Amino acid sequence: MTSADTMAWDDIILPFQLDKSDMRGRVARLDDTLEQILTQHDYPMPVAALVAEAAMLTALIGQTIKLRWKLSLQIRGEGAVRLIATDYYAPEKDGAPARIRAYAGYDEDTLDLNAEPFSLFGKGYFGIIIDQGQGMRPYQGITPLAGGSLASCAEAYFAQSEQLPTRFAIASAQSQMTGEDAPRWRGGGVMLQHMPPAGEHVAQTEDGGDDTGLMRAEDLMDETVQENWTRVNTLLETVELTELVGPHVAPDRLLLRLFHEEGPRVYDPQTVEFGCTCSEEKVRQSLSIYSAKDIGTMTTEEGTVTADCQFCGAHYVLDPATVGFESDPSQG
Structure with missing residues (x-):
């Protein structure tokens, strides 16, 4: 594979279907995107690993939403890591x-x-x-943190909220390719889902669930589906770190290596990039609910109001006289 072939699969989500077993899924690679997400901050390695896993889940799950929709993950904990937040902004138009x-x-x-x-x-x-x-109420579903990984939590979410058997294989690492000055983050993952035929409902066992009380993928299947599910998951378990993260095994070749007997069929890939929606206008809008007195308490010793974007690190410096509902627009 040439360097051009390798780079063509960077920052890509490739949807696929396994015809023999009625499974659908996605393969995702985040390279420059993941590098930009993580280099915005100097995260300790365990935190960086969690952010990378959350970003991969966001890409794999987000690819299914419609144009101009937004999908977010929010993982909140009571331990040393309090929050991981991600956003997936679907393309504004086809091909974007x-x-x-x-x-x-x-x-x-x-x-x-x-x-x-x-x-x-x-x-x-x-x-x-x-x-x-705009005008639509956001949908939200939650599940307790359980299972030992964010991928396990996502699998439990789909079992509880969507009643869809779902499996993730996700990996991330820092690697250095020939010609690069320093190691860079790369991430990869595969998502599998069993889709019941239209009009059918998945089976549920009466005593389903694990010791946490959460439904499992296996609790949603009849015997035939479970046989297919076990076979495909056994194949997925043979995937190696270097195959997931890449870049030397392209996603379409990975699918053939893992599932060639399942009749894999791929669809048009979706490109991905790092993107933040913060702006000075949005900062001003968020401050528009405050009075001049409130704005005064936010003003620095230098006589400015400042705001930082947690996602991209952008730093905004504003004149306090131009923000809040009592501001004077002529001074802006």
Whole structure:
């Protein structure tokens, strides 16, 4: 494979279907996108690993939403890692790239750098929010943090909220290719879902669920589906880190390597890039609910009001006389 072939699969989500087993899925690669997300901040390695996993989940899940919609993940914990937030902005039109952003909030003083990353959340919840646009009420579904990884939480979410058997295989790493000055983040993942035929409902066992009380993928299947599900997941478990992260195994070749007997069929890939929607106008809008007295309490010793974007690090400096509902527009 040439260098051009390799780069053509960077920052891509490739939808596919396995005809033999009635499965659908996506393969995702985030390269420059993941590098930009993580280099906006100097995250400790365990936090960076969690943000990378959340970003991969966001890409894999987000690809299914409609044009101009927005999908967000919010993972909140009571431990050293308090929050991971991600956004997937669907393309504005066919052929345009989707945009992803992500950030983490954590307590540096209590962060154990040697701990297993997922344990740093402690108790908490995993939530997915879908914003369909102006005039529409956002959809939100949540599930408790459980299972040992964010991917496991996402699988539990689909079992509970969507009743769709779902499986993720996700990996991220820093790697350095020939000609690069320093290691860069790369991430990859595969998402599998069993889709019941139109008009049919998935089977549920009466005593389904694990020791947390959450439904599992296996609780949603009849015997035939479970046989297909087990076979395809056994194949997925053979995937290697270097195959997921790339770049030397293209996603379409990875599908053939894993599922050639399942009749894989691919669809048009979706390109992805880092993108933040912050702006000075939005900062002003968020401050428009405050009085001049309130704005005064936010004013720095230098006589300015400042705001920072947690996602991209943009720094805004505003004249306090021009913000708030008592501001004087002529001074702007």
